[in-house]
Amino acid sequence: MKFLCVDCDRQMTFEERQLPGDGTLAAAFRCPKCGRVIALLTNPMETQLVASLGVKIGGRTLHEQPLETVRTMVATGRDDAFTDDRHRTTDNVPGWSAGAQERLSRVPNFVRGMVKRIYADYAKERGIAEITPAVMDVARSELGLEGM
């Protein structure tokens, strides 16, 4: 199981994991390019599903379990979602200038993905091809996002 950052077309890297022992599992994955983080939280049954996929989490492969049907279903669901295809189009996705990326890097980790999305949506709606610190300033005052 892999997670792909749609904006960056990059495979997200595993960040942290908790296996409290009651069968629940929490895992976080981060986009190495934009810093977006997603978390996977599963109940005991879903944890078994993840385990059945032989997913390597936190440097350890969970033992495979007999959920063959589900595994096949998941594995054939969206082939392209799990590949790192450099040729996929990223039409209408605004770019980030070096200055804007630098500013974004100062946003706290846990909200950076959300903040980036807000600016990206703002730029996209207005047909802005590249997000710069100036664009961020305008967006911030227009959207009332002081502090972001």
Ligand SMILES: [Zn+2]
């Ligand atoms: Zn990304």
